Amino acid sequence: MKLTHFRDLLAVVQTGSLRAASRQLNIAQPVITRSIRELENELGQALLERHSKGVSLTPVGERFVRRIEGVQAEVRRAKEEVVQWSGEHVGEVSVGLSPLTAMSLLPSTIATFSKRYPKAVTKITQTLFKPVEQKLAEGLMDFWVGSIQKEHLSQRFAVDILMPHNRRVAARPGHPLGGARNLEELVGAKWVRPPLNDRIAESDLEAMFRQRGLPVPEVSVESPSMLIMIMTVANTDLLTFLPEQMFDLMPIAGFCQPLEAMSPFPSDPICIVQRNGLPLTPLAEKLSDLIRKSANNYMLGLQGS
Known part of the structure; x- marks a missing residue:
């Protein structure tokens, strides 16, 4: 089982057909077809259903794709982490923010982060915790910030309180x-x-x-x-x-x-939530630190008002 197998399957799923995946990856369609057939043979299960309008995932394929999306994210994170530790601040950071934190903590945070790390790509989703819980658990999102009660979370997550509200x-x-x-x-x-x-x-x-x-x-x-x-x-x-x-x-x-x-x-305090046991990349850590600083400054502003 190779990473190229995962790449080819995800391209077919994302584009909806073997032909479109071939164009996206700039790889001959028979090569992608052979790659997916090798993967299915190794697993002993069909992952795709072929039909006139393209392809769709089988139930087994849906579960398998969820897993390999996490693997791909880990590979990307590992590559970016090596580059970032060498001093080059490039790569992606994916975060989720509750509506309140998006309005109160994000403005100063993103202004500073974008200025310091202009080559970084910051993917921000405004969301409550529940819709992105699985993404956090699978490593597809670096961290989430919002109001939550620690007791309501599984031990898969590490929680750090930023401020009351x-x-x-x-x-x-x-x-x-x-x-x-x-x-x-x-x-x-x-x-x-x-x-x-x-x-x-x-x-x-x-x-x-x-x-x-x-x-x-x-x-x-x-x-x-x-x-x-x-x-x-x-x-x-x-x-x-x-x-x-x-x-x-x-x-x-x-x-x-x-x-x-x-x-x-x-109400429940504003917290940073991330997957337990999964260290943040240097870029994600820097963004997290800026959010903590923004929360501290916000609280100081309230105390001074």
């Missing part, structure tokens, strides 16, 4: 419950919130009501997008929780506002 109940301007002072006054309201993690039975929202002996709130809309949450609140009577910093970072007062009479609610 609070959330506020938010509503559209002029909302009938805009003057509410506590959760008791919000019983019966409907809410919009992010989707739940598969391992978590309830969100912080439900937990807070339940802990106070209140009826569990009704969730009418779920979305991982903070923009969708804000626009939903702006155009309905639904309530939501938003990071307290969001009201300073975004000019959203015309769309939604915190319920000023209610105190902020402590």
